[in-house]
Amino acid sequence: xxxxxxxxxxxxxxxxxxxxxxxxxxxxxxxxxxxxxxxxxxxxxxxxxxxxxxxxxxxxxxxxxxxxxxxxxxxxxxxxxxxxxxxxxxxxxxxxxxxxxxxxxxxxxxxxxxxxxxxxxxxxxxxxxxxxxxxxxxxxxxxxxxxxxxxxxxxxxxxxxxxxxxxxxxxxxxxxxxxxxxxxxxxxxxxxxxxxxxxxxxxxxxxxxxxxxxxxxxxxxxxxxxxxxxxxxxxxxxxxxxxxxxxxxxxxxxxxxxxxxxxxxxxxxxxxxxxxxxxxxxxxxxxxxxxxxxxxxxxxxxxxxxxxxxxxxxxxxxxxxxxxxxxxxxxxxxxxxxxxxxxxxxxxxxxxxxxxxxxxxxxxxxxxxxxxxxxxxxxxxxxxxxxxxxxxxxxxxxxxxxxxxxxxxxxxxxxxxxxxxxxxxxxxxxxxxxxxxxxxxxxxxxxxxxxxxxxxxxxxxxxxxxxxxxxxxxxxxxxxxxxxxxxxxxxxxxxxxxxxxxxxxxxxxxxxxxxxxxxxxxxxxxxxxxxxxxxxxxxxxxxxxxxxxxxxxxxxxxxxxxxxxxxxxxxxxxxxxxxxxxxxxxxxxxxxxxxxxxxxxxxxxxxxxxxxxxxxxxxxxxxxxxxxxxxxxxxxxxxxxxxxxxxxxxxxxxxxxxxxxxxxxxxxxxxxxxxxxxxxxxxxxxxxxxxxxxxxxxxxxxxxxxxxxxxxxxxxxxxxxxxxxx
Amino acid sequence: xxxxxxxxxxxxxxxxxxxxxxxxxxxxxxxxxxxxxxxxxxxxxxxxxxxxxxxxxxxxxxxxxxxxxxxxxxxxxxxxxxxxxxxxxxxxxxxxxxxxxxxxxxxxxxxxxxxxxxxxxxxxxxxxxxxxxxxxxxxxxxxxxxxxxxxxxxxxxxxxxxxxxxxxxxxxxxxxxxxxxxxxxxxxxxx
Ligand code: FES
Ligand code: FES
Numbered sequence: 001x002x003x004x005x006x007x008x009x010x011x012x013x014x015x016x017x018x019x020x021x022x023x024x025x026x027x028x029x030x031x032x033x034x035x036x037x038x039x040x041x042x043x044x045x046x047x048x049x050x051x052x053x054x055x056x057x058x059x060x061x062x063x064x065x066x067x068x069x070x071x072x073x074x075x076x077x078x079x080x081x082x083x084x085x086x087x088x089x090x091x092x093x094x095x096x097x098x099x100x101x102x103x104x105x106x107x108x109x110x111x112x113x114x115x116x117x118x119x120x121x122x123x124x125x126x127x128x129x130x131x132x133x134x135x136x137x138x139x140x141x142x143x144x145x146x147x148x149x150x151x152x153x154x155x156x157x158x159x160x161x162x163x164x165x166x167x168x169x170x171x172x173x174x175x176x177x178x179x180x181x182x183x184x185x186x187x188x189x190x191x192x193x194x195x196x197x198x199x200x201x202x203x204x205x206x207x208x209x210x211x212x213x214x215x216x217x218x219x220x221x222x223x224x225x226x227x228x229x230x231x232x233x234x235x236x237x238x239x240x241x242x243x244x245x246x247x248x249x250x251x252x253x254x255x256x257x258x259x260x261x262x263x264x265x266x267x268x269x270x271x272x273x274x275x276x277x278x279x280x281x282x283x284x285x286x287x288x289x290x291x292x293x294x295x296x297x298x299x300x301x302x303x304x305x306x307x308x309x310x311x312x313x314x315x316x317x318x319x320x321x322x323x324x325x326x327x328x329x330x331x332x333x334x335x336x337x338x339x340x341x342x343x344x345x346x347x348x349x350x351x352x353x354x355x356x357x358x359x360x361x362x363x364x365x366x367x368x369x370x371x372x373x374x375x376x377x378x379x380x381x382x383x384x385x386x387x388x389x390x391x392x393x394x395x396x397x398x399x400x401x402x403x404x405x406x407x408x409x410x411x412x413x414x415x416x417x418x419x420x421x422x423x424x425x426x427x428x429x430x431x432x433x434x435x436x437x438x439x440x441x442x443x444x445x446x447x448x449x450x451x452x453x454x455x456x457x458x459x460x461x462x463x464x465x466x467x468x469x470x471x472x473x474x475x476x477x478x479x480x481x482x483x484x485x486x487x488x489x490x491x492x493x494x495x496x497x498x499x500x501x502x503x504x505x506x507x508x509x510x511x512x513x514x515x516x517x518x519x520x521x522x523x524x525x526x527x528x529x530x531x532x533x534x535x536x537x538x539x540x541x542x543x544x545x546x547x548x549x550x551x552x553x554x555x556x557x558x559x560x561x562x563x564x565x566x567x568x569x570x571x572x573x574x575x576x577x578x579x580x581x582x583x584x585x586x587x588x589x590x591x592x593x594x595x596x597x598x599x600x601x602x603x604x605x606x607x608x609x610x611x612x613x614x615x616x617x618x619x620x621x622x623x624x625x626x627x628x629x630x631x632x633x634x635x636x637x638x639x640x641x642x643x644x645x646x647x648x649x650x651x652x653x654x655x656x657x658x659x660x661x662x663x664x665x666x667x668x669x670x671x672x673x674x675x676x677x678x679x680x681x682x683x684x685x686x687x688x689x690x691x692x693x694x695x696x697x698x699x700x701x702x703x704x705x706x707x708x709x710x711x712x713x714x715x716x717x718x719x720x721x722x723x724x725x726x
Numbered sequence: 727x728x729x730x731x732x733x734x735x736x737x738x739x740x741x742x743x744x745x746x747x748x749x750x751x752x753x754x755x756x757x758x759x760x761x762x763x764x765x766x767x768x769x770x771x772x773x774x775x776x777x778x779x780x781x782x783x784x785x786x787x788x789x790x791x792x793x794x795x796x797x798x799x800x801x802x803x804x805x806x807x808x809x810x811x812x813x814x815x816x817x818x819x820x821x822x823x824x825x826x827x828x829x830x831x832x833x834x835x836x837x838x839x840x841x842x843x844x845x846x847x848x849x850x851x852x853x854x855x856x857x858x859x860x861x862x863x864x865x866x867x868x869x870x871x872x873x874x875x876x877x878x879x880x881x882x883x884x885x886x887x888x889x890x891x892x893x894x895x896x897x898x899x900x901x902x903x904x905x906x907x908x909x910x911x912x913x914x915x916x917x
Contacts, residue, residue: 027816030824033763033803037825040762120757121746186767186775186825186859236767236825237859268768426847489823489860621819621865628862629822655772655857663863664854668846 005477007548008505017502018683021621024494025511026487038190038206038233043261046192047076049247049254050123050264052113052130053273054105057139057648058343061103064113065131074118075126076258081112083253086222092212092244092348097309099220099249105134106308107345108649109273116254116262139648143305143340144282153306153313153339156321158393158577161332163297168288172368176285176361177714179642180305181278181633183350184660187236189246189274190265193255200227201252206235208242210484211520220249221256228252232514238488239633240349241275243525244311272653276311276348277643279304279339281320281357287365293373293380297332298325298365298393302358304347306339311348313339318458319354321577322394326362327404327451327587328384333393335577343648349525351633352693355452360637360715363448363698367705377447377702378408386451395578398585400615400686401676404449407589407611410672416445416593417607429595429602431664440599443606446702448590450694454687455528455566455583462528462583463565465519466496466536470504470544471557479504479541482512485521485533490689491622492529496537498619503541519563527586527687530618535682536564567680584678588612588691590631590699593667596707601719603639605667605700613674615686626689628669632661634696639704640665642716731796735761736805744792751795752776752787755802763802763828767857774856777829779806784836786855803828807835810880814873815866822860830856834870842881843874 016022029035066078081088081102088102089095101112113130117123140146191205200223207213210230218225235242247264254262266274286299302320306313321337350356370380385404391397420427428434429441456462467482479500487493497509514521521533543560551558570579593607610627617623633641640659644651652658677684697715705712708722729744735755742754752769755761755778764787765775771789778787779801787800811834814820821827830853837844837852844852849870850863858866 021819023816024819024821026824027821030821030827031803031807031812031815031831033828033831035824036762037765039766040756042760184859185823186765186773186857187823188767235823236765237823239859268770424847426851491822625819625822625861625865628864629860630862632862633859654770655768656770660857660859661862662854662857663850663866666863669862669864 005553007545014501014505015507016498018498018618020498021619022494022498024491025497026493036234037187037236038204039188039265041192041204041233041263043192043194046261046263047116047118047254047258048120048123049251049262050115050127051111051250052115052127053109054101054112055108056105056134056136057108058137059105059134060137061101061105061112062133062135066113068131069115069126069129072122072126072129074122075115076260077116077254078126078130079114079253079257083257084220085253087219090216090220090245090249091310092312093314094310106343109345111250114250114254116258139343141342141344141648143303143342146340146342147303147338151341153310153341154317156317156337156572156577157575158321158324158333158335160393163288163299163332163334166288166296166332168296169291170369170372171286171288172365172372173286174365174368174713176283176364178281178357178360179716180280180645181350181637181641182272182643182658183239183241184658185237185239185241188266188268188271191233191247191251192261192263193251194261195255195259198227200229201255203228203230203248203252204233205230205248206233206242208238208486208488208525209523210514210516212523213245213248214516216245217248217252221252230516232486235486235488238524239351240353240525243349243523244276246274268655269653272643272650272658276346278350279306279316279347279357283357283361285361285365287369289369293369293375293383295328295330295384298330300324300335302337304337304339304357305342305344307342307344307346309346311346313347316354318572318581319453320358322392322572322581323355323451323453324358324362325393326359327386327449329386329390330393344645345650351630352452352690353526355450355694356637356697359450359694360698364701364713367702381447381449382408394572394581396580396582400584400678400680401613402585402587403613403674403676404587407587407613407674410611411591414609414670414672419443429597429604430600434597434600434602436597436599440597441595442598442707443593443595444703444705444707445591445593446699446706448695448697448699448702450588450691452586452691452694453582454586455526455531457569457581457583458571459569462522462532463563464521464532464536465561465563466533466540467518467559467561468500468537468540468544469557469559470548470553472553476508477506477553478508478510479506480510480512481537482518483521483533483536484514484516484518485529486514486524488524490524490626491619492524492533494622495530495534495618499534499537500541503538504545527689530685531566531681531687532564536562538682539564584681584686586686586688586691588695590695592699592703594700594703594707596704596722598708598722601722603704603717605635608635608667608696609670610692611672611674612688612691613676613686614688615678615681616675616684617673618683618685623673623688624671627671627692630689630692631669631696632666634693635665635700636661637715638697638700639717729793733795734799735759736801742792747793749792750788751790751792751800754792755787761802763804765825765828767825774833775826775829777832777856778802779832779836784833803831807831808877810876811835811838811873814869814876818865818869818872820861820865820869826856826858830858830866834873838874838877842878844870
C-alpha cells in the first residue's frame with residue numbers, strides 16, 4: 001500500500017518553484033521551430049482573408065464596387081460595411097471604431113472591405129480590385145488644434161496647492177516632443193476562424209486578452225457569446241499591439257459568410273497600419289525649485305495624440321496625468337493632459353502606457369534644474385525623491401516600499417565604463433560604418449528614473465480567474481492549471497507552473513491552453529499578470545490544498561476555481577485629479593553612458609545599467625529578460641524608433657525604415673535588482689515589465705546632452721539634431 | 727506557369743510545385759511544404775526570422791526565389807542547429823516569444839561553424855541581421871557562449887575534428903524542472 005499523498009505545508013522551497021528559473025514550458029517547441037504561432041495556423045479547405053484599406057487619412061466614401069473583385073476566379077467573398085452582421089462598431093473602452101468604414105474614413109489604413117480567396121495572392125489581387133469611390137478631404141492632423149476645438153477623448157487636470165504662490169529661486173521651462181513609437185512585435189497579426197456546425201465560430205488568435213476580444217467580437221457578429229469560442233494561438237510578442245482587435249471580427253465574418261475556415265495574416269506594412277501605436281506627445285513643462293533644488297511647483301500641459309478612435313486613450317491620459325511629475329515630492333501642481341482626436345492613426349497601448357512620454361519630460365526637467373543650480377543629476381533626484389509614506393500628486397499615499405534615494409545611491413558601486421585607450425573601429429558610433437577615426441567622438445553619462453503604476457487603475461473591476469485541479473496520474477499528483485492569460489513571451493506560463501509547485505508541492509504541472517472556457521484573466525498588460533493571474537493561481541492552489549487536508553487524493557481529483565482581485569481603486573476627480581487611482585507603484589532607475597560622434601551625428605550607447613525594485617524575485621531569468629527587453633525598447637525610443645507622419649500618412653511602414661534596436665545597438669546591460677516586498681501583493685511581488693521602458697529613454701538622452709551640450713527636447717534624437725543640419 | 731522542382735529540405739528530398747515564378751523560398755517552405763520553422767516577420771530581408779542555410783550558407787529565405795533552388799540543400803532550424811545551441815537558448819532565457827528564435831539559431835549555428843569560440847563583438851557582428859524585439863539580446867549572447875563551451879567540450883570528448891558541418895543532435899529533453907544552466911546575474915554576481 002503506497003503512502004497517501006499529503007498536502008504540503010507552505011511555503012515550499014519546491015524544485016522549479018517560486019524564486020527559481022525553470023526552463024519555460026514552451027522552450028523546447030520554440031527552439032525546435034515546432035511552436036505553432038498564429039501565422040503558422042492552417043486548416044483543410046482554408047481560405048485566405050485580406051483587408052481593403054483606405055489610402056486616405058480622411059475621405060468620404062461615395063461608393064464601393066465589389067463586382068470586379070468578385071469576378072476574379074478563386075474569390076469566395078467580398079464584404080463591406082453592409083455585411084457586418086450586427087453591431088457596426090467595436091472598441092476596448094468605447095465602441096467607436098467601425099468594423100468596416102461606412103461613409104467615411106478617418107485614418108490612413110482604415111479597413112473598408114474584406115476579401116476571401118483560395119490563396120493569399122488571389123486575395124491580395126482581389127483586394128486591389130475592390131473599387132472604392134473616395135472624396136478625399138483635408139485631414140485634421142494637429143493635436144493642439146484639436147484641443148483648442150475641444151475635440152478630445154479626455155481632458156484630465158491635476159491640481160494641488162497653488163504654483164503661483166510659491167517663490168522659486170530657479171525656474172525651468174521647456175517644450176518636449178515624443179514621436180510615435182510602434183510596438184513592432186515580430187509575429188504578425190494573424191489568426192484562423194473556423195465556422196462551427198451550430199452556426200457559431202471558433203477563433204484561434206494571438207491576443208492579449210481573450211475575454212475582452214469576445215466581448216467586442218460577439219455583438220458585431222450578432223452571436224451569443226457562447227457561440228464564439230476563442231483559443232489563444234502562439235503569440236510572437238505583443239507590447240500592447242495586441243490589446244485592440246485586428247483580424248478577429250474580419251476573419252470571423254468571412255468564415256461565417258463562406259462556411260469555410262479563413263486565415264488572415266498581415267504583412268509588416270499592414271501590421272504597421274493595422275494596430276495602434278504609442279501616443280505621440282507635445283508637452284510644455286515648467287518646474288520651480290528653491291535654491292537647494294527642492295521642487296516647489298510643477299506646471300505641465302500635455303497633449304497626447306489619440307488619433308482617429310478612442311482605443312485606450314482614456315486610460316493613457318489618466319496615467320500621463322497621475323504620473324506627470326514622476327517619483328518626486330511636490331506640493332503645488334497644475335497639470336492638464338488632453339487626449340486629442342485627429343485623423344492620425346489611432347493610438348493606444350504600448351509598454352509604459354502613458355508613463356513613457358511624461359517620464360522623458362519630467363526627467364529632462366530635473367536635469368535642467370540640476371544644471372541651473374550646478375548640482376549633480378543624482379543629487380537633485382535624491383533631494384526630491386519619494387519614499388514610502390510620500391504622496392503622489394493625486395493625493396494617494398505610497399504605502400509600500402519606494403526606496404528611490406537608496407536606488408540612486410547604488411550606482412556609486414558600479415563605476416561607468418572606462419574609455420578604451422585604443423578604440424576598435426567597431427566600437428565607434430556607427431560601427432564599421434563610421435568613416436572617421438573617432439576624432440569627433442565625445443562621451444556623456446545620464447540618469448533616468450521612471451515611476452509606473454502596476455495593474456489597472458481608476459476603479460476598473462480588474463480580476464483574474466484560475467482553475468486548478470490536482471489529480472493522481474500514474475500514482476503521482478499532477479496539478480492542471482487553467483487560465484485565460486496570454487503568454488506573450490514574458491514567461492507567465494512558467495510562473496503559473498512555479499506557483500503550483502510551490503503551493504502544492506508537486507513536481508508535474510500541466511498548463512491547459514488559454515481559452516474562453518475559463519473565466520477572464522484580464523489582459524497581459526500594465527505589468528499585471530504576475531500580480532493578477534499569479535494571484536489567482538496561488539489562491540486556487542491554496543483552496544485545493546485546503547480541500548486536500550480533508551481527504552485523500554486517491555478518492556478522486558480535487559479542483560478549485562478562484563477569482564483574484566487587487567484592492568479597490570478610485571477614479572481621478574475630473575477637476576482636481578485627486579483620488580487613490582492606482583494599485584501599486586514601481587520604480588526603475590537607469591544610467592546610460594553614450595559616445596556621440598558630433599561630426600556624423602551618430603550615437604552609440606556603451607552602457608545601460610538598471611536598478612529596479614521588484615518586491616520579490618519570482619523567476620530571476622525571466623525577470624532579467626523583462627528588464628533587458630524593456631530597456632531595449634526605451635533605447636529604441638531614445639535614438640531610433642519613430643513612425644514618421646506626414647499629413648496623416650505613415651511614411652515608414654517597414655523594418656527598412658522603422659528601425660528597432662539590433663544586437664549591435666544594444667550595450668551590455670548590468671542589472672541591480674532590489675527586493676523590498678510589497679505586503680499587499682502576492683508573494684510581495686511588484687510588476688516589472690514596464691518600468692525600465694520608461695527610464696531608459698531619458699537616461700540615454702541625458703547622456704547625449706551631457707556629451708554634446710545640446711538641449712535635445714525631442715525623441716527619438718536623430719542625427720540632424722546632433723549636427724545641426726535640419 | 728507551372729514549375730516543379732526538387733529540394734533537399736532538412737535532409738529530405740521534397741518536391742514543390744510552383745505556379746508563380748517569383749515565389750520566395752520562405753513562402754514555399756511555409757505554405758507549400760508546411761515547414762513553418764522559418765518565420766515571416768517582414769518578408770523584406772530586414773529581420774532575419776526566415777534565416778536558413780542554403781547549401782551551407784546562411785540566407786534570408788524571403789529574398790531567395792524558390793525557382794533558383796532546384797536540387798539545392800536547404801536547412802531550417804529543424805536541420806541546421808546543433809542540440810547544444812538549442813539547449814543553450816532554452817536554458818539561458820534567450821527565448822521569450824521565440825519568433826526570432828529559429829532564424830537566430832540558424833545564424834548562431836552558422837557562426838559557430840566558422841568560429842567555434844566567438845567573442846562578444848564577433849557574436850554581435852554575426853547576429854546583427856537578426857532582430858529580436860523581446861530580449862534586448864543580453865541572454866542571446868550568454869546563450870551563444872554557453873553553446874560554444876558545450877560544443878567545444880563535446881568535440882574534445884569525442885575527438886571530432888573540425889566543426890563543420892554541424893549535425894543536429896537531439897533536442898533538449900522536455901523537463902520543466904531542469905535546473906537552470908545559465909546563471910542569472912543575481913546569483914552569478916555577473917553585474
Ligand atoms: S522575413 Fe525574411 S528577413 Fe524578415
Ligand atoms: S524572443 Fe520575441 S522576438 Fe526574440
